[in-house]
Amino acid sequence: MVAKLLWMVCWTILMILPHAAGLQRGYRDYRVCRFTTQNRTEVIDYLAKQVPGNYDVWARSSEFIDVRLPKSLGALEGCQVIIEDIDAAIEATMPQSSVAQEARDQVAFTSKNNGDFFFQEFRDLETIYTWYELLERTFPQLVKVETVGETWEGRPLHALHISTNNPDTNPEKKTIVITGGVHAREWISVTSACWTVHRLLTSYGKHNRETKYLDSLDFLIIPVFNPDGYAYTWQHDRLWRKNRQETYWPNCPGIDIDHSFDFQWKRSDEVPCTEDYSGEEAFEAIEAHSWNHFLNTTKLQYKIHGYLDFHSYSQEVLYPYAYSCDALPRDLENLLELSYGLAKAIRNKSGKHYKVLSACEDRGSDLAPGLGSGSSLDFMYHMRAHWAFQLKLRDTGNMGFLLPPRYIEPVGKEIYAAVSYFCSFILNPEL
Ligand SMILES: [Zn+2]
Structure with missing residues (x-):
């Protein structure tokens, strides 16, 4: 209990300091290390003792764990430094300020051409939402901006509904x-979802493949599922992960949306200050709750068949379940076939290797039950969709969450290859 309290106090101080001045949080005193030691929990136990609340697990796998930790710990045994200068890496993800200013004015241009301009840089929320409106104006027969709900800070949570609205060609409306x-x-998960939207819309009527997809399927695409958090990464802390809603602990806002869905939800031991905080009850995260409500109220409108949830990083195709490795998904053989098909489509496009594994292995649910509970993947797979996957996009750790914008296009292309394979699989009449 004392440790927990100390932990929270440390966190509170860390969180208040940079934000009081309204600045981007700096990471000069941190580096990111990869540990490939046999006992990764030992690393975490050590950090929890030495620097409570002052480290952040970026990625874990069966082979390694990546952690952001203070440089004051010195040269730690087993640490392979993957990012020494985090601030420089953050800076490299941001658009040139003059370009950012121009972006809003010129975004109109992008909806008509091949999108080169829009995808040259990462875009802030305002620019992305303006882009949605322009898509709607440019392709009024194909796309509608829908509002799933409102966030804690009052921003709309938008979905793009892509549909030819043609009951003759699409009587089932598989979504x-x-x-x-x-x-x-x-951020790369946001641009890759936008890339998919753009490819579907601009190719309809021009390319047989996309024409067939849109004639036969509906799409609901939500590139920014966490608008408050996303806006916060642009304004205050590039490495923020959760949403921004209030918790019971002052100055520790934010619930991990991907731990909030009401399927096999478990309250985590984590305090609200951690990046994995699950909330005190299922669907406490307002975005998860709104999404469930939206699906309930539009049930007749959408027959949800397939679900892809984009995350980063690790280059992995994850299939259900996340909450437990003992829970067997239905139709495992086809689920695996589809997983390997998605990975192969990516490999054929770009040569990049994406590992296929069950989400529970990735989360480490077998080591620590609860780590994989309440995920969007499990909820959608179990309650809503026939097929569901989480794709963790590039890279494998050299830049982690801080891919520079030159990756937007290659990752967009390889992920679109996976989306395309997914659509073809679903439209295969033999299934
Ligand atoms: Zn994620």
């Missing part, structure tokens, strides 16, 4: 749902 940006700092 594919794609979400990005559930975790605020995973």
